[in-house]
Amino acid sequence: MNESPGVADLLGVLAYAELSAxxxxxxxxxxxxxxxxxxxxxxxxxxxxxxxxRLLRDRLTELxxxxxxxxxxxxxxxxxxxxxxxxxxxxxxxVKAYVGVGxxxxxxxEAARRxxxxxxxxxxxxxxxxxxxxxxxxxxxxxxxxxxxxxxxxALWARRLVGEALSQGQRVxxxxxxxxxxxxxxxxxxxxxISRLFAALTEEHGKRMAALGL
Amino acid sequence: MNESPGVADLLGVLAYAELSAxxxxxxxxxxxxxxxxxxxxxxxxxxxxxxxxRLLRDRLTELxxxxxxxxxxxxxxxxxxxxxxxxxxxxxxxVKAYVGVGxxxxxxxEAARRxxxxxxxxxxxxxxxxxxxxxxxxxxxxxxxxxxxxxxxxALWARRLVGEALSQGQRVxxxxxxxxxxxxxxxxxxxxxISRLFAALTEEHGKRMAALGL
Numbered sequence: 423m424n425e426s427p428g429v430a431d432l433l434g435v436l437a438y439a440e441l442s443a444x445x446x447x448x449x450x451x452x453x454x455x456x457x458x459x460x461x462x463x464x465x466x467x468x469x470x471x472x473x474x475x476r477l478l479r480d481r482l483t484e485l486x487x488x489x490x491x492x493x494x495x496x497x498x499x500x501x502x503x504x505x506x507x508x509x510x511x512x513x514x515x516x517v518k519a520y521v522g523v524g525x526x527x528x529x530x531x532e533a534a535r536r537x538x539x540x541x542x543x544x545x546x547x548x549x550x551x552x553x554x555x556x557x558x559x560x561x562x563x564x565x566x567x568x569x570x571x572x573x574x575x576x577a578l579w580a581r582r583l584v585g586e587a588l589s590q591g592q593r594v595x596x597x598x599x600x601x602x603x604x605x606x607x608x609x610x611x612x613x614x615x616i617s618r619l620f621a622a623l624t625e626e627h628g629k630r631m632a633a634l635g636l
Numbered sequence: 637m638n639e640s641p642g643v644a645d646l647l648g649v650l651a652y653a654e655l656s657a658x659x660x661x662x663x664x665x666x667x668x669x670x671x672x673x674x675x676x677x678x679x680x681x682x683x684x685x686x687x688x689x690r691l692l693r694d695r696l697t698e699l700x701x702x703x704x705x706x707x708x709x710x711x712x713x714x715x716x717x718x719x720x721x722x723x724x725x726x727x728x729x730x731v732k733a734y735v736g737v738g739x740x741x742x743x744x745x746e747a748a749r750r751x752x753x754x755x756x757x758x759x760x761x762x763x764x765x766x767x768x769x770x771x772x773x774x775x776x777x778x779x780x781x782x783x784x785x786x787x788x789x790x791a792l793w794a795r796r797l798v799g800e801a802l803s804q805g806q807r808v809x810x811x812x813x814x815x816x817x818x819x820x821x822x823x824x825x826x827x828x829x830i831s832r833l834f835a836a837l838t839e840e841h842g843k844r845m846a847a848l849g850l
Contacts, residue, residue, distance in 0.1 A: 441672070444679065448662040458655070458704045458711070462693065465658065465686060472683050479676065490672045497672070 428604030432533055433482050434492030435500075435594065435601065439526055440475035441493070442500050443519075444468045450515040460512070463557050467519055470554050474526075481544055495598065499590040506586045513565045513572060514579050516558040517634065521583050523555050524630045528623055532605055563635045577636040584627060642818030646747055647696050648706030649714075649808065649815065653740055654689035655707070656714050657733075658682045664729040674726070677771050681733055684768050688740075695758055709812065713804040720800045727779045727786060728793050731848065734772040735797050738844045742837055746819055777849045791850040798841060 447468035455461035479489040509515035534545040566573045595602035606615045661682035669675035693703040723729035748759040780787045809816035820829045 438672075441676065441679070445662055445666040448659055448682075452659040458652075458707050462655065462689070462703075465655070466690075468662075469683050469686050472679060475676070489676075493672050
């Protein structure tokens with residue numbers, strides 16, 4: 423078991439990310455979905471986030487870490503991200519759900535690169551759900567096809583989601599150097615490793631935007 | 637398979653009740669829970685409601701009924717109930733979750749009395765989760781023990797929850813006579829059956845209040 427001091431931070435930030443994604447998607451589903459079927463579809467995605475939260479919380483407990491204490495330091499930054507990226511309509515909500523879930527999965531992958539086998543099983547369980555966001559991709563593509571003007575607007579929206587995430591991420595990294603160290607730990611060339619991390623995140627984000635047709 | 641015209645109404649109203657309970661409990665958890673552990677506990681209950689919703693929606697689909705159309709007629713009354721019973725604090729949220737889930741379970745039981753075996757299996761699956769609300773009972777009892785003044789205030793709150801539910805229920809019964817007929821159908825003595833139904837609901841509510849220490 424990897425007992426690096428950053429591990430509780432990593433599981434804690436992911437756990438709160440899942441819990442807050444669950445809450446916000448549920449709210450967006452209730453307030454923005456154009457039909458009850460759409461509301462159910464986004465709620466389904468929210469419930470899957472809750473299941474991820476449960477896995478992470480239980481892993482923290484197994485490690486002897488109080489989940490509350492592990493999550494608490496990250497609540498403000500993640501809540502701030504949600505407040506600054508409140509979707510104005512249904513397509514924005516879907517893009518946010520897809521991009522947000524995608525960024526979380528990228529972090530699981532980065533964590534898995536460094537913490538296996540301690541966290542590898544957890545990552546497998548989380549990634550197994552990945553197909554679930556497919557409905558968001560379908561609906562956004564259909565929405566953009568029906569209203570081509572929406573495309574540029576949604577591309578800007580996605581850029582804002584990522585920009586605000588990076589801004590909050592920098593705040594967190596400055597406040598929690600052990601967590602930052604865990605994600606870029608490479609032995610002797612930190613700067614190259616940071617560049618690699620950003621390149622990987624940017625590449626995955628680009629793939630998601632292409633999948634959305636944006 | 638019982639194909640009474642009220643069956644789609646019954647499954648539809650229960651499905652929307654579960655979907656809206658899922659949403660509102662999730663929101664209450666996020667906005668009122670005093671700790672992340674409490675937020676997770678009420679979210680857990682919300683997710684169980686979503687699982688019930690899924691069962692009911694799938695049953696509607698199996699019956700060849702569009703879930704959207706089956707739920708739609710009841711959305712306004714259930715949303716109005718939630719708007720009129722917005723909890724002001726954490727203990728009110730817990731009482732609402734417990735009393736609300738309880739009322740929904742009472743309706744499943746009433747439905748099972750009349751629709752078996754068509755709906756009996758569904759009811760079994762839903763009732764199997766019943767122990768989940770136990771955490772709400774524990775927290776409310778502890779809250780009342782710590783602050784005896786809260787007891788009278790919460791008893792009034794529970795009375796208001798039921799009063800508003802009866803008021804919305806009467807609106808729905810007037811607008812959907814087939815649904816009302818299904819719940820009180822007895823052959824030759826409707827009035828006695830209505831009295832029995834209300835007596836059963838009141839008795840179960842009384843048991844829940846006693847469990848809460850109110």
